[in-house]
Amino acid sequence: MSDIKNKMTETDVYAIHGADPEVLAYAMAKYSRSALTMKESLAEISAQRAEQFLNTFYFQYGHRSIADLAHIPFAVERLSLLAAIELVDEQRWDGQERSTRYQNFRTSGWYTPDLGAKTPAFTAAIEASFAAYDRISAGMLEALKKAIPRPEEMKPEAYERTLKARAFDVARYLLPLATNTSLGQIVNARTLETQVSRLLTSRFAEVRQLAEKLRLAATEPAWNVQRGAAEVLCEEIGSVDAACGQRASDALLRPVKTAPTLVKYAGRNDYLAESRRELAAAAAELMGSEPIAPAPVVDLIDDDEPLEVELATSLLYPHCHYSYRQLRGHVAALSEARLAELIALGAKHRGRHDELLRAFSAGRGFRFDILMDIGGFRDMHRHRRCLQLLQGYTDAHGYEEPVCPGQPTLAEARIEAEYKAAMDAAFATYRSLRDSGVPEAAESAQYCLPLGTRTRAMFKMDFAEALYIAELRSGVAGHFSYRRVAWEMYKAVAAKHPALAHLFRIEDVNVPVDLLKR
Template sequence: MYVRETFSTEERAVLSRFFTNIDGPVFALTNLPEVVKGALFARYSRSPKSLRRLFLDEFYDQPEVPIEELAEDSDNQQMVSLNRAEGLYDRVFSQYGDDSVAQLGGAHIACEQASNLLTKVLEWGRLAAYLEQSTRYIFYDQKLGDRYRYIAPPEVETGPLAGEYTKTMDWLFDEYSELVHKCVPFFEDQFPRQDGDSKFIYTASIRAKACDSARGLLPAATTSNVGIFGTGQAYESMLIRMNSHPLEEARDYARMMLEELRKVIPSFLKRVDIPDRGGAWSGYFRDNHEAMERIAAGFDVEPDGIEEVSLVEWDHDAEDKIAAAALYAHTDLPDAQLQALVNGMSDSDKAEVIRAYSGDRQNRRHKPGRGMERSFYRFDVLSDFGSFRDLQRHRMMTLDWQRLGVKHGYSTPPAIEEVGWTQRWDDAMGRMSDFHDTLMNEHGPDVSQYVVPFGYKLRYSMQFNAREAFHMLELRTSQQGHPDYRRVCQEMHNLIRDKAGHKALADAMSYVDHGSYDLERLEAERRAEQKREASTAD
């Protein structure tokens, strides 16, 4: 079926070092620097040659190397022309402005000991992949060096409140440590280990329950580790935005990230700190931020009291539009004509179209197609910061958030009262509220966010289409989810069905779970153990 390209014995020996196969029409690249892969694909788009022939003709730099040396474990990077690749990349990207070239190479980077304010800055972009350390599986009762796992922001460390900051944060982590260890035996008594459950899965479920209950005391300064994989384009956008951020921590990490990324993908990041390129871009973001701050400062209005989750805007014709969008690829009709036909259908017929488009879903990963993207929902949410941290990871939506503060109050998990900790919980929240105000008077509202515990409420908006609703609401209401964000997503589903009136769409989200559970992680841990046992048996 495919034309098989002819290569000499010597060429095949070369190609075998850099391509996963030599004869098929589908193959992967290996053992090549990122800039070479990026430049090779950039050249590929403007050449009639196959990629493997292009590599041999224009990128492989040692045509006289004997075959026996190719079989040795020599330095592959010395066998391709880095200078040629970098030169081509510069011409295409810098001179011609082809930003798509910056999508052709990437890198993994780890950002450790980052505050939970910085993690949200790192994860703001849609174009990268992120994996963040979870507060759900780790007790934050151990010190890293000479302090608990929190950062002292540079602005505070050099200011008059440095000593009080350390004293207050150490006290808060002492409270957290005592609470989380009080929760463990409480939950063990409340939920005895069942026959058939290994000690491993039972302990993991109890620890998760204890962490879920106590995490509201952790401050936003709590450190986390974030692993990132991104393209050159994603990193450039991330670093330029971080360079304009009001927090010094974000700007410091941007500098460190740029330094390390230039060791692996230097050609992709040349514009970041050039004054009239990345510098001007960062200045644009900074100027816009300051202008909006000036305008917003003129509003002297107290916020209205609203529900935890409010559906503030939606597409009233969503089900009609989605039914038409679902049918579009299966007809030869213009969009407007097809929409008119659907508008004339009965409600039951439209519901049947949506049911057929959703199909017989065997699990929540079976999702209908892009026709579901025709509608939208916009929610205004006021939940604890801990829940926001989890929901913010859904970057395909349009999401924006306000500063973390103390004016909206805080939430108290039911377990806090059950273990007899209510007064100490309230005392801790009160002390941190007072210290937040002290810090704000000295350093302003951005820096004062560091001391706000996760239990305090944050306001944020979430706008997404129906297809994203399938993904987020079904995932975040699953049994193993944290009860706080489960409640937020359950209410979103209720509002889609009852307030928006989109019953057919709500019904199609068949894996939204409105149940309540005791040990939320237990079933997930059981399934994980079954998979481990099956893997061992194989």
Template sequence: MRILIEDGLKPEANSMLQALYSRSSSSVIEHLASIQDRGFGKFMEEYYVGYGHESIGDCGFTTIFIEEVSILTCKAVQNTPLYFGQETSTRYINFSTNGYNDPVGTSQSKAIISGWLEIYTQVHSAILAKLTIAYPCPDGVKIEIWKKTLEARAFDISRGFLPAGVKSQLSWTTNLRQAADHLRNLSLHPLSETRETAAMILTELKKKYPVSFSQKYRPEQSAYRAMISKLKTYYLKQEENYPNFDYTCEANRTAIDLLDRKIFTNRPKYEQLPSIVGSYASFECRFLLDFGSFRDIQRHRNGYCEMPLLTWFYGFHPWYINNLPESTMASVAPRIINLRKASDKLEITEEERQNYLPLGLLVPCRIVYDLRQMVYVAELRSSKTVHSNLRFVAHHLHKAIKTEFPFIQLHCDLEKNTLDVKRGMQNIIHL
């Protein structure tokens, strides 16, 4: 037996190195020497592009860092089950000076975004002052950690008033084939900024990996992608009675009953159910959630999560409004009404109008999880460190699982929301 680890090659060379296993029984040591002698350009051109062996492109990975784009474009890049990466957190970063995307580009449109950022700043200051008085630092907790805990709580509330066009940043780790495929979708996205971002990424990737990004597509392929982009980029449900939470469950209960029951009853905390469990049951859940919190549940990609269109149809999530001090509410309420009226008057598509709407608005959500993923999300997102609005959904996931499969032991935190000092400890510090 021999084990070798190689992580010093460029992505295309690494792809070729792995691909040679499929056509040769020689050791990777010999293949590596061959690559260094011959180069990899011709091989990639012939087998990856010329003959359509896309699995070769699956073996080469790269990381793309995307900066100064709106939260909406961040969500578009992340809207694939194959996304891996990180995004700037609204819980720990002040977004008031990040800049913003303004596709209309008039004094009126600028005033709308500036108005939301002013409310965001005012709300954060008022909430932080209120929390500092109401919640003194507990014994045994470092003051710096407690300050970060209170700041995180204040940002949890104030982020509801951030416009979705505010700029953020994210990373995207992907293999070469998936990058090419997802960029095809992003290049057809309804948002102009997203299309421009896709074009810039593709330009840079072609410079760095010219062979892997030289594919050509038939006109009918491109036409089909364009049709899908127009029809299904956003989940457009606008139902007066869209549920706060409901679900349907499909299950092969006979197969589940044949499994050893200890699989469900003896599972310790932090351990997932085996994959086979997921093949026997699935849940489709529909619920209303603010767009800011939707961003968190969208991170769970081992399932299907539709991208909702951000609109005023369902109004503000009451949690943000109810957590405002009375004096602050009296100040911002008429301004919110005026900002809504102003955004409604913009002559722009509904997709682009999202840039001028706040993250605290409710959106219709639809997720489809197998049983294994359902349990995982319910447990992870029930923690008191999770945003209160998403915890509400996680508790409903817990209830749905228990209703359908009462014998499953779940490790969910069902206690009431409290200020958890762990919020202040979930940080990356400069050493």
């Protein structure tokens, strides 16, 4: 009797495998509504009952946290780098993408937007960028081999692989945003719903199509990694006992739809679309034709401004190409009434179930306005414990030239002129297509821009995240682009809070690194 009593009072922990995502979400949600154990709940729940429950509590009552309990893995293959950045721009996102450091993207192909009669010009520009990518990669690899002899203890294949990665670090600056990539993501159904809705509201046709494919993938039968083995097993069982084989087939080969209920109503987000339109117009009216002022790579914004000024500046920031500091100067000069009007624009079109725009997440202690190449930004973009406000891609900020301490420069490798010519040509095509007058020309032209193009983004975070990013991204194994940004973040914090500088375990990015170590 005492053994039974002990079992009833001991904590029980077990992992769960084999339940459909929506069924599992329903079973977990029942913890708040039933005394049943997870095993008992799953034993009595069917997909139909889960759908009925979710329709009532998720859609009618708005209990959105239920969808946090259904996690779905996706493979997203052959999408452009531009679309990949749009896809992963979620606060709650987990995934991995192909690395431009360890893979040759020459054979990846590219996405071609609908540019009508201008398509041949686009194609020629992309082919030219890839040809330059090949030549710069080969030229830098040759320079690296001349500068860094292979140690006797290092295998030739390891030596070649390591230096190729270093060469790709330089060549990737020439990859256009049209370049195809692939990624995997594991997201909960609530994140998927907001992701699909946001992507359906995109200005890019490719991204809108991607949203439809995500929604379809969640509502159609998922690919079963064990299907081949299960089919063989079912056939073997059926050859002995047909009825038993059929039961095995029903259990092992049944189609599983990962989130047919939770994403079926995901649609275009009118709140996001209308707010974007009105805030872009407000930013243009506020700044007029004022030129973009020079700004540092990393600008740590002081935190003595009123909350209302931060909110208004943050709302306008993603819809222009000005630095936060320059934009804030104009916002701070506005009357209280006009300031209130700008903030109201950000909530004016908000629907019943819409979360406030990301820009309303104000009050973070550390705000870094960062201007860096798109390639390096993609790496920084992976940090989810901070709030990020992204500006659009443009030629207005120019492009970066790759410089790594201890590595041959473009000039030393005799590829500087070719690099600049390729970047200038890509920018010229971008401007030509942008001004061509075809539908969505301003959006489609951006696919021509190389990863070396400078882009601006605001990163808001607490001290712990600032320290984490600075430490992680300054490491000697990192790409020299974001190492420089991490170093500048550290210096900015150390200058403002010198008593905290000793807490950083930082790597000085100005010290040459061993290029044969990764």
